[in-house]
Amino acid sequence: MESSRIPIKAIVSLFCSYMLLSHITTLSPTLALEDCEFPAIFNFGDSNSDTGGLAASLLPPPPPYGETYFHMPVGRFSDGRLIIDFLAKSLGHPFLSAYLDSLGTNFSYGANFATASSTIRLPDNIIPAGGFSPFYLNIQYMQFMQLKSRSQLIRHRGGIFASLMPKEEYFSKALYTFDIGQNDLGEGFFGNLTVQEVNASVPDIISGLSANIKKIYDLGARSFWIHNTGPIGCLPYILANFPAQTDEAGCAKSYNEVAQHFNQKLKEATVQLRKDLPLAAITYVDVYSVKYSLFKEPQKYGFELPLVACWVWWQVQL
Ligand SMILES: *[C@@H]1O[C@H](CO)[C@@H](O)[C@H](O)[C@H]1NC(C)=O
Ligand SMILES: *[C@@H]1O[C@H](CO)[C@@H](O)[C@H](O)[C@H]1NC(C)=O
Ligand SMILES: *[C@@H]1O[C@H](CO)[C@@H](O)[C@H](O)[C@H]1NC(C)=O
Secondary structure, eight states: OGGGGSOHHHHHHHHHHHHHHHHHHHTOSSOOOTTOOOSOEEEEESGGGOSSHHHHHTOOOOTTTTTTTTSSOOSOSSSSOOHHHHHHHHTTOOOOOBTTOOSSOOOTTEEEOOOTTOOSSOOSSBTTTSSBOSOOHHHHHHHHHHHHHHHHHHHTTOHHHHHTSOOTTHHHHSEEEEEOOHHHHHHHHHTTOOHHHHHHHHHHHHHHHHHHHHHHHHTTOOEEEEEOOOOGGGSHHHHTTSOOOBOTTSOBHHHHHHHHHHHHHHHHHHHHHHHHOTTOEEEEEOHHHHHHHHHHSGGGGTOSOTTOOOOOOOOOOO
């Protein structure tokens, strides 16, 4: 729980010392990150880090999203800023533009491929017929691949075009961030799988994530920052739909155990990725503990009703 009070900047500089160390100990020629400045961020994920992708491509989140900080909905499925917003700011960047947003975007300091309701695996039912984003992780990877090559063609046009695209060398120096997998678990639960069946699907979900990280590495990415999944059993959409035994925080115990199993497998996968990708620096970030503390000690963080959500009637009509 202590970790929740460590500012992101401190975590990032810890990460940088680690990078420096790995640079020295492996004498890797590509990790020229002594100054620890990531000139860009490329983010992959779901609503936990969507800064406008689903809003631009399919449907904008309605009010009251955004009312407290931005004073209007701004494509985030959150009232305030997201972790990725604070991360971008701590690196001295503006908020990340969503790759799918064709209006007013600037990708010179990175791009965000996350869309709300994205999964790692191909989902069975996709918006508008179903509930999940068509932009699952394999598609986000393909979008990244396109951005990587096409951005350089666009830069060659010069002028304003060049100023809107990342420099070629940013792709190896950037921070690659991931927060995805929560909806793979959710899809299982809402698809009427038992808790045990969803739990048993975890290794396959994780292998989808590892495969994409390897493909992104093969395109030159070196610094990876991977969030684990949050306590899904504390979310109102689980509590309201699936009666279950709850823990002392009021969260659905067995659902959180599945998230914990996911995180255990993810941690093992990062250990394996460090072996398979020798030039990569991979940081596993325990977001679960930080988020769980919001439910366990809500008053400490200024929350009154951590398990209650307001319901916005929001239907897709395409
Ligand atoms: C895009 O952002 C970069 C970095 O903040 C800035 O230097 C550049 O001027 C921006 N381009 C436009 C057209 O606003
Ligand atoms: C899950 O079960 C409920 C209740 O039997 C049913 O209404 C729903 O269509 C099922 N969902 C799926 C995805 O099979
Ligand atoms: C999930 O699977 C793991 C490994 O088989 C097992 O240790 C754990 O108890 C399971 N959790 C649930 C909630 O079924």
